[in-house]
Amino acid sequence: MSRHMIIFGVLALLELVCAGAMAADDTVVTITVDYIDLLQVPATRALTLTATTPGATNYTQDSQTDTDGLLYSHNSTASRKITAVAVKDGGNPVNDITLTVSVESGAGVKTIVNAGTDAAGQIVWTGIAAGGYTKDVTWTADGTLAGTTAGAGVDKDYIWTVTFTSADA
């Protein structure tokens, strides 16, 4: 009988020891953050060259600002830069237009068309840390009456496509 007592005693002890016993299981939470690099600029911007002073040889410079015109978000660990490059339209007559662009708090005024010739790509903003940004974009156009002619009694359009590209700085 005493042997049975011992066995039951051990069982009871085990049960008591197990008081507060635990059971556990898991759930896995996974968050995937994709690479984000989103740049947006105005679709169009028109500048007008006029000369209002009799005897002027140069057009009066036109300057236009796209307020909050450049929108950029990126989440890269590397700093980024934005480059602008202008490509003239095939239908442009010979001209001596100089076109500049600058981004608010960016790399300053950059010439993207120089006296009618497309310049190499220009860094308009660099050292851009991860974040979301809204910046003004300012454009200027200059030219001479002799080098950039209008049509016969009508206005003439000169067109460039300016592409902004983001890349690691």
Added chain:
Amino acid sequence: MHRILLPLTFMLALAAPGRAIDFMATGEWSRTIGAGDLQAGAGSDLVSTYESAETAALLTISNTGGALWRVDVRRTDTTWHGNFTLLLRRTGDGTGGGPISGGTAYQAIGETNAEFFSGTGDRTNIPVQFKLAGMSVQVPPNTYATTITYTVVQP
């Protein structure tokens, strides 16, 4: 004496609260965050908080013998970001007879056990929802993972 001690010991064994409670958690939460989650497209930041479905995880507690229990929760990070706060809440009672209480308001999940909710008796499919806070474009692209461990204890 033996005639008294033997039944007493046996009864003690049966009455002891330390039953081997069974516990099961099913489900997971995966969320991919990208440019489509920017608050207002280019130039804006990412939406900062994200919620799972209300039944992202289902918890089942069984073999309780009608005993009182408590569920604790903690997280173990695999890859995680310091800006993140992961929260969870119980969005329902599941199915079962005994009372269940607590855990219905979002609480942050830390790296050490904290009480989530408690109850009595068997409960199946207690739904759990997760919320992630602290997301921004300052968080580098990566896959971040953490394991949520629920522990059922008999208080």
